[in-house]
Amino acid sequence: MLRPTLTALLLAAAFPAAAEPLNYNVVEFSESAGMEVPRDTMTARFQVRAEGKDRQSVNTAFTQKFNSFNRKAKNSAFKTELLSRNAFPRYQYHNGKRIQTGWEEHAEFRVESKDFAALNRLIAEAQNEAHVEYTSFSLSKEKRESVIDEVSKSAINRFKQRAQTLAETLGHRSYKIVKLNLGHIGSGTVSQSESVQTKMYRSAVPMAASMDAEALETASPGSEEISITVDGTVQM
Template identity: 30%
Template sequence: MYTPRRSTAALLTVGLLTSLPALAEEPRYNQVSLRAEVSKEVARDLMSVTLYSESQNADPGKLAAEMTRTMNKALEQARAVKDIKISQGSRNSYPIYDVKGQKITGWRERAELRLESTDFPALSKLTGELLQDLKMAGMDFAIAPATRKASEDALLKDAVNAFKSRAQLATEALGGKGYKVLNLNLNSSGYPQPYARGPVMMMKASMDAEVAPSPQVEAGTSQVSMNADGTIEVQMP
């Protein structure tokens, strides 16, 4: 019985030694996190205008009726123009007190009208007409959602190619012989704030002119970006 045990032990030792070269030949990898970004300037093609009416009266009922007539007139004018998105903003009324702050002497009301369009000439002309009865709270320019999506889709392929270029550079810097992508995330870098222009600087003519002035349009551009974030494994020799 002693001799077979020695033979079994010898066989196990030989088997273990035989498996060691196979383990040593397994490829070795190093993980690397990378980020690539591509961007381009895109014209702001969406114009938004906020107009408002503000008035006061000792009789709150008369004040509300007056404000309603003014805003209804503006709405009718705006609805007559094609491709204009119309929405009513906030409408608030609040009391006016005497110098002692104890007695209500009147009421003040404010109502807003918001207009939006990609047709700049039409919205600019309409704004000039509405300024006969309303005041301008602000004018903004942004990239329309459909334009932004098209721009991001066009940048997606560029972002992937930029990531692959960085992955190759990282592989060469580490002395690797190849790499594989473990994960890759593609995202836009966020939405820039609308570009606002103050109403005073945009008037082509004085408010005292016989013809209603039209706001000048200088929309400018915004940068649209696409990021590629991911991790690769670099195969070492």
């Protein structure tokens, strides 16, 4: 009787292991799709500030400004966030000695809105309580996710259409997707007018409170292009 080990060796010699199947008519390629989307969210950063020699009078003035601005910013059209609030003494040095010369209080608010006209009105109406440090425009999370879904579908459809075209060109009736990778999602600025708006708002601080808020709505928020690339392998 042959030993088990010898039997295994003889069988391996008589029936060699099957070779790995060869993949024929395999094509790798990529397709992309993109969409230009107007920015739908405006953000403004405000600073409320009071300063003077007497701590109590500074606090009183600051509190009035703070509460007044806070009331105006409590609007269903706004998403308002208090970023910081600080109070501290001010000093000067005289003959090597530090001398307290006054007191300062300030707070910073971030206000976000999809209603540009409403936020522009807040900027104009709140000049006596707060000044704008900067403004910016962006794409909301909901809008971005919606666009990414739409662009992804478009890129996949382009991939499928190209795969069918390649299959027919190579003399095949159909194809099979072997691998599909939803790759890089890109986002870039198409147009930008943010600096114009920021300059307008900063120069608005010394203006009269009766400034026409409608004039601030002329600048465009710009737009972004969101793109996605699909990489894949198909077999004819």
